Amino acid sequence: MPLSTTLSDAALIERSWRDPEDFALLFDRHARHIHRYVARRLGDDTVDDVVSETFLAAFRQRRDYDTARPEALPWLYGITTNFIRRHQRAELHRYKAYSKMGVLPDADDAAEQALERASAHAVRRPLARALASLKARDRDVLLLVAWADLTYEEVADALSIPIGTVRSRLNRARAIVRNALGSTDPTMEQAS
């Protein structure tokens, strides 16, 4: 059986302490998930650089990895979150553009854009606006839950914060998102 399927992430990382090239197996396991997550937040222009920086940083920190944690994905999401922060202006610009135009600035195909605009119905545009309005740390937690599918505990691990803080940040973020959705939800408007 190849190493890439038999070892836990933690065991792979521990191997990479002695055989650094084994770290590439971790890349093979997780890079596509990290890439898609970053692309959803930052778009196609910067994603490749951020993914590359994430794995280089992870590689350099591999000796600090807590091998009691068999799954490394939360750790990788934590590292990538720090790199995403460096592109915060681009991220916010992206959400705001979408909320105004119903299309992402990095969508490059005109026909696709038209289609996208048509499908960007009343819910998604305020949703993007709400994302742009969140505090960065609240947005990080919300998107790690919604887009990276991390559990509260994994988010706490990823960001090195207590789980209670994860809950409070998530609650705050969701309240803002719900508010944004509610204010444009036609059924809500009718009800009020």
Next chain:
Amino acid sequence: MNELTDLTELRDLFADKPHPTADRLAPARTALLAEARTKRRPRARVAGLRRLMLAGGLVAAMTAGVIAVQTFKPAAPASAAEVLRLAAEAASATPWPEPRDDQYLHYEQIAESRPEKGVPDPGPRRITGEFWDSVDGSRPRLSWGKPSKSRPHRGRGEYKELGPWCPGHGRPTYADLRGWPTDQEQLRHKLAEYGKEMVLKKDTATQIWRALGVLAHPMPPKLQAAIFKIAATLPGIETEELKDATGKTGIAVTRVDNLGPGGAISRESFIFDKTSYVFLGGQELVPGQGREVWSVTRPQITDELPAWSKSVKRRGCV
């Protein structure tokens, strides 16, 4: 509105973003591997060796043949600690002019790897190498790898290489070693620290033993003696008879750990002359897989590289 609607809607937002193709990820993977390759740290002992076996380069302990070979007498010291203490005495008694920083240490090594039966491997490989190490690492190092004619190293012939001392993934220079403490407690600490870079999450004794790979290259005899004295205090050492890479039988001090490939049992040994206790070299045996044997000869100090080195192609740090 349903409690979870917000999360559901959010999960759908930009959800059409596809996973990247392998082609798209390839540059990031390549960058990662390039970085990983610069951090490849051959495990100490065989330190040079394994890298040399791969890169070509090893030693011929031919001058060691000067030492008379005698049969192993039952009266010889039975304990591993005693062997190491005698080795420390032998090292201390070695006359050795201290080289200057602008000089070279010229020495030979031999390394041989032998897989055990049934283990797929390139086959027996034996390399003799001659080296000129800049004492302080400020000048390029010259390597001359000479695969055995009778058992050529597959895929690689003789080679000559001139390259800088690459910081970060090499071993200490002679000048660095000269700065190491010879005080027992301080040196123990230094060795543990050095071993830790190669062996994490192991006990200190294992880290120190693995740090002994520094012995594979020339060092001040006083430091060598101090290292043997520390090794003598480690738990788990035992003696056995082993042949060094020149085929000479010596008395070896061995320690067993599980640092072989994939966590396999590994027996790492240092081999000494049976009568003079002069240090000859070492061996790592991974039962069921194979062994690597290496020897180092007493180096000489020279002022310059040989004239032919001027035509050798220079390489940079990886």
